[in-house]
Every structure is written in C-alpha cells, then in structure tokens.
Amino acid sequence: MLSVSASISRFEKLVVFLALASIAALAIYPLLPNQRFSIDLHNTQRIAIEGDGVSGGSSVASVIESSNSKPLSWRCELKSGYQFPYCSTKIHLFDEASMQGVDLSSYKELLLRYSYRPPTTSSQTETIRLYVRNHNPAYSNLDDFSSMKYNELEFQPSTLGDEINLPLDVFKVSHWWLLERNLPIELSRIEFNQVMVVELVTGTYASFGEHFFQLKELTFTKPLVSASNYYLAIVIVWVALSLSFVFWKALTLKRDNRKYHHLAIQDPLTELLNRHGIQEKLKQHQRAAASVLLFDLDHFKKVNDVYGHGVGDEVLKAFANLLRLTCRQNDIAARWGGEEFVVICFDTDAQQAKIVAAKVRQAMTGLVWPQQLNVTTSIGVAEAGADDSFEVALNWADIALYQAKEQGRDQVIVYQHATNQ
Ligand SMILES: Nc1nc2c(ncn2[C@@H]2O[C@H](COP(=O)(O)OP(=O)(O)OP(=O)(O)O)[C@@H](O)[C@H]2O)c(=O)[nH]1
Incomplete structure (x- = not known):
C-alpha cells in the first residue's frame, strides 16, 4: 500500500512538472531563433537599378553607393512620359547556370531595413512597392521576365518606420498582371516556391521629382520549428508519457498482484x-x-x-x-x-x-x-x-x-x- 500511494504522488509530481514545462515551452516559442535567408545586397552583378526608359518613359535611376562597406543607395528622378512612371531595383536570386529560383515557400516574413526620402516637393503620402517574382512553367517562361508572377505588397514607408517585418501572407498577386495573363483561378494565388527576383519599385502614384532609396537588409525569415510541428511535439510528449505511465502502472499492478498472490499462498x-x-x-x-x-x-x-x-x-x-x-x-x-x-x-x-x-x-x-x-x-x-x-x-x-x-x-x-x- 505504501509503495502504491508513493508512486501516485510521484505521478502527480510528474504531471505538475510536465504542465509547467508545457506552459514554459509555449511561452518560449516566440523567442526561439528564426531561420534566415538574407539577400546579398552587395553583389552588383545581380542588382539592376533602372528607370522606366525600357517602357518608353523618361524617369531615370542612378546608383549613389554600392560598395561592400556601405548600404546600397540610389536615387530616382521620376518624370512624366510613360503612362505609369516608375523606377525599380531588381535583385536577382536565381542561379544563372540552372536558371533555378529559390524556394521560399516555407518562409513567413520578410525583414526590410531601408531608408526612403520622397521628393521635397511631394505633398502626398508616398508608397513603395515590393515585388517577389515567382517562376512557374504553368504560367511563365524563362525568356520573358514579365511572365514571372508579381507577388506584390505596396506600403507607406512613413507609417512603418525603417525596419519592418512584412508577413508574406499579406502579399497579393498584382491585379493588372492577373488581368494581362488571364490565369485560371488556382494559379491566381501568391506563390514563393521558385522566387527569381525581388524588386523594390516606386509607388503606383508616386510624385514626380527625386526619390532617394537606401537598402540595408532584405531577409526572409521563418521559425526554426514550425508552430504546428512544435505544438505537435508537445502533444506527442504528453501522449507518449501518458501511455508509458499506463504501461508502467499496468506492469506494477501485475507485479504487485503476483507478489500478493505469492504471499497469500x-x-x-x-x-x-x-x-x-x-x-x-x-x-x-x-x-x-x-x-x-x-x-x-x-x-x-x-x-x-x-x-x-x-x-x-x-x-x-x-x-x-x-x-x-x-x-x-x-x-x-x-x-x-x-x-x-x-x-x-x-x-x-x-x-x-x-x-x-x-x-x-x-x-x-x-x-x-x-x-x-x-x-x-x-x-x-x-x-x-x-x-x-x-x-x-x-x-x-x-x-x-x-x-x-x-x-x-x-x-x-x-x-x-x-x-x-
Ligand atoms: N518457534 C515457533 N513455534 C511455534 C510456531 N508455531 C507454533 N509453535 C509452537 O509449537 C508448539 C506446539 O506445541 P504442542 O501443540 O503442545 O505440541 P508439542 O509440544 O510438539 O507436543 P506433541 O505434538 O504432543 O509432541 C507450541 O508451543 C507453539 O507455540 C512457530 O511458527 N514458531
């Protein structure tokens, strides 16, 4: 009898310990380090800064700084000419030999550290567009970059500060690109499984004049262990320990029964x-x-x-x-x-x-x-x-x-x- 009551109290202690450990595990989850995929912003071979001249416009973009020690900086003189004037900075992620993009589908957020100064004459709230361009042979081909899907997020830099974490699930596929492509509905959602290019572009209704950009960091992040796997692991530990306890209890009971039966005869x-x-x-x-x-x-x-x-x-x-x-x-x-x-x-x-x-x-x-x-x-x-x-x-x-x-x-x-x- 003594050993039975002692084992029950041990079990109770174990349950309390596990409950506390589970609460602690849930609490530390957000503090766990993230897995990171940082884009190299110093490899000028893979960065293209351009105005809308290729589209027939007269906006001009020029690099101010692209050295290893200083952040990538450029200016854009936005001018009328093209119907939708813009300047863009394209950062190529694909492997040039295999023309394979990067699978970022498991990443959750995009950390952006930057600096932006709108034209001094601007009287409106300026926006910036961020495109994460994805290739999928179902709708794009490698010879035509305009066919790469435009996963887009347009935001107001003035309200978000110069270091922002953009959740990838708030990106949308650009409406104009979908209209141009006339894709079936199942191909119309955002995709990050073969990212070829990340693009930073002036806002849709950006003011004419000089826009200044500085890009310090562009990093995709995801939790080291996904939340669902983490919670599943906690549940598995509980189930395994409960089963082990039931198994151990059954063995102990069997052993005790044998002992008491032996004593009885x-x-x-x-x-x-x-x-x-x-x-x-x-x-x-x-x-x-x-x-x-x-x-x-x-x-x-x-x-x-x-x-x-x-x-x-x-x-x-x-x-x-x-x-x-x-x-x-x-x-x-x-x-x-x-x-x-x-x-x-x-x-x-x-x-x-x-x-x-x-x-x-x-x-x-x-x-x-x-x-x-x-x-x-x-x-x-x-x-x-x-x-x-x-x-x-x-x-x-x-x-x-x-x-x-x-x-x-x-x-x-x-x-x-x-x-x-
Ligand atoms: N040491 C010991 N003594 C026991 C135990 N069980 C019974 N006895 C003793 O055995 C004795 C049996 O005594 P009696 O029934 O008078 O029998 P006896 O002395 O052997 O005499 P007879 O059987 O007539 O030869 C008693 O004194 C009991 O106390 C035991 O487990 N240990």
Missing part, C-alpha cells in the same frame, strides 16, 4: 506452501490417487520453552528444507500450521508413502539441528483414491498421526481403512 517463515497454497496446487492436478503424509514435530513446545522461539523457528525452517529436498518435484509439501506439515504424494500408495516417511525420518537423523537438538516427528499416512477429497484424506492422516503420538511418537502409522470404517 506461501508460509513466510518456511517459504513452503500454506493451507491456501495447497488448495491452489490441488486445483492444478487432475483428480488422482495419492497419499497424504501429516507430520507433527515431537515435543516441539519444549524446544521453544527451553531454547526460545528463535531456535524453534530455525528448527521449523530446517525441517521445511528437509521436506523440500526429500520430496519429488511433483509432490506438494506445505506447512499446515504450527509444527505440523503436510506432504501429498501423487500416484503413491500407502506402502510407497511409508517409504517416503521413512526417508524423511532417516534424513532427520542425519541432520545437524540447531543447538544439536535431536528432533523427531510423528507421521500419519493415509492413502486416498481418486474420488476421495483432500479434506477426507487429511482427516484419515490426522487419525493415524494421533495414533502415532499415542503410541509413543517418532514413528509412522498408516491409516487402516478396513478397521476404521
């Missing part, structure tokens, strides 16, 4: 079967002819009285051992109570049982007993048929034992059916 002093144990063992045997031998140590009270209970116990243990060694594997040897012992020998008639009894007595004479005692026993033997119950046979053996005691002890008496019936 065994005499603790001699470790022979007790009365209950005999009944259990008998259930495992087919009804068979057998002989019952009932042993009672002679004048055992004297042993206790003279040498004390400790020595008495040692004598009982020594006798139990002797029975264990003398009896066959298939026999049942048990302590019936006090200084009385029972042996049941299957398929054994009274004459053979007498020989067993004689063997025990013989062994007793050869044993060195505690305190050099001379321990003897009286034995009642009864032969039982397959139809006779154990209780009846034991009663017969008890009658024979009584006779052995009466006739002076230290002897074997076999119950005689004919004379006693």
Whole structure:
C-alpha cells in the first residue's frame, strides 16, 4: 500500500512538472531563433537599378553607393512620359547556370531595413512597392521576365518606420498582371516556391521629382520549428508519457498482484506452501490417487520453552528444507500450521508413502539441528483414491498421526481403512 500511494504522488509530481514545462515551452516559442535567408545586397552583378526608359518613359535611376562597406543607395528622378512612371531595383536570386529560383515557400516574413526620402516637393503620402517574382512553367517562361508572377505588397514607408517585418501572407498577386495573363483561378494565388527576383519599385502614384532609396537588409525569415510541428511535439510528449505511465502502472499492478498472490499462498517463515497454497496446487492436478503424509514435530513446545522461539523457528525452517529436498518435484509439501506439515504424494500408495516417511525420518537423523537438538516427528499416512477429497484424506492422516503420538511418537502409522470404517 505504501509503495502504491508513493508512486501516485510521484505521478502527480510528474504531471505538475510536465504542465509547467508545457506552459514554459509555449511561452518560449516566440523567442526561439528564426531561420534566415538574407539577400546579398552587395553583389552588383545581380542588382539592376533602372528607370522606366525600357517602357518608353523618361524617369531615370542612378546608383549613389554600392560598395561592400556601405548600404546600397540610389536615387530616382521620376518624370512624366510613360503612362505609369516608375523606377525599380531588381535583385536577382536565381542561379544563372540552372536558371533555378529559390524556394521560399516555407518562409513567413520578410525583414526590410531601408531608408526612403520622397521628393521635397511631394505633398502626398508616398508608397513603395515590393515585388517577389515567382517562376512557374504553368504560367511563365524563362525568356520573358514579365511572365514571372508579381507577388506584390505596396506600403507607406512613413507609417512603418525603417525596419519592418512584412508577413508574406499579406502579399497579393498584382491585379493588372492577373488581368494581362488571364490565369485560371488556382494559379491566381501568391506563390514563393521558385522566387527569381525581388524588386523594390516606386509607388503606383508616386510624385514626380527625386526619390532617394537606401537598402540595408532584405531577409526572409521563418521559425526554426514550425508552430504546428512544435505544438505537435508537445502533444506527442504528453501522449507518449501518458501511455508509458499506463504501461508502467499496468506492469506494477501485475507485479504487485503476483507478489500478493505469492504471499497469500506461501508460509513466510518456511517459504513452503500454506493451507491456501495447497488448495491452489490441488486445483492444478487432475483428480488422482495419492497419499497424504501429516507430520507433527515431537515435543516441539519444549524446544521453544527451553531454547526460545528463535531456535524453534530455525528448527521449523530446517525441517521445511528437509521436506523440500526429500520430496519429488511433483509432490506438494506445505506447512499446515504450527509444527505440523503436510506432504501429498501423487500416484503413491500407502506402502510407497511409508517409504517416503521413512526417508524423511532417516534424513532427520542425519541432520545437524540447531543447538544439536535431536528432533523427531510423528507421521500419519493415509492413502486416498481418486474420488476421495483432500479434506477426507487429511482427516484419515490426522487419525493415524494421533495414533502415532499415542503410541509413543517418532514413528509412522498408516491409516487402516478396513478397521476404521
Ligand atoms: N518457534 C515457533 N513455534 C511455534 C510456531 N508455531 C507454533 N509453535 C509452537 O509449537 C508448539 C506446539 O506445541 P504442542 O501443540 O503442545 O505440541 P508439542 O509440544 O510438539 O507436543 P506433541 O505434538 O504432543 O509432541 C507450541 O508451543 C507453539 O507455540 C512457530 O511458527 N514458531
């Protein structure tokens, strides 16, 4: 009982610990480091800054700074000419040999560190467009960059500051590009699985005049472990520990049951079967002819009285051992109570049982007993048929034992059916 209540309190402690650990795990999730994909802003080979001249306009863009030590800076003189005047900075991400873009579909945010100054004459709130251009053979081809999908976000730099985290799921595919392409609906959503180019462009309704840009960092980020995997891991830990606990509890119960069952059928002093144990063992045997031998140590009270209970116990243990060694594997040897012992020998008639009894007595004479005692026993033997119950046979053996005691002890008496019936 003690160990059961102790294990329950251990379990409760474990549950509290796990609950706290889970809360802590949930709390630290936002603090976990992000996986980053930073775009190289110093590789001028892969950066193109241009005005809208290619579209027939007269806006002009020029690089101010593109060295390794200083942030990429450029200016744009936005002029009327083209219907939708613009300046753009394209940063190529694709591998030039394989023409493969970068798969950024698992990334969640785009960190942008920049600086922007609108024309001094501007009287409106200026915007900037950011395009993440994706290639997919289903709608684009590598020879025509205008066919790359325009995942677009247009924002007001004045309201967001110079370091912003843009969630990728707020990007939209440019409406004008969709109208031009006439794509089926399933291809109309944003895509980042093969990003070829990232583009920073003046706003749709940007004012004419000089716009100044400086780009310090462009980094795609995603959690090291996705939120769903993280929560799933917590759930898996709970499920695994719950299952382990149930498994462990079942094993412990099984072991305890075995232990208590063992205790219930065994005499603790001699470790022979007790009365209950005999009944259990008998259930495992087919009804068979057998002989019952009932042993009672002679004048055992004297042993206790003279040498004390400790020595008495040692004598009982020594006798139990002797029975264990003398009896066959298939026999049942048990302590019936006090200084009385029972042996049941299957398929054994009274004459053979007498020989067993004689063997025990013989062994007793050869044993060195505690305190050099001379321990003897009286034995009642009864032969039982397959139809006779154990209780009846034991009663017969008890009658024979009584006779052995009466006739002076230290002897074997076999119950005689004919004379006693
Ligand atoms: N040490 C010890 N003594 C026990 C145990 N169980 C019973 N006894 C003692 O065994 C003694 C049995 O005494 P009696 O029934 O008078 O029998 P006896 O002295 O052997 O005399 P007979 O059987 O007539 O020869 C008692 O003193 C019990 O206290 C036990 O587990 N340990």
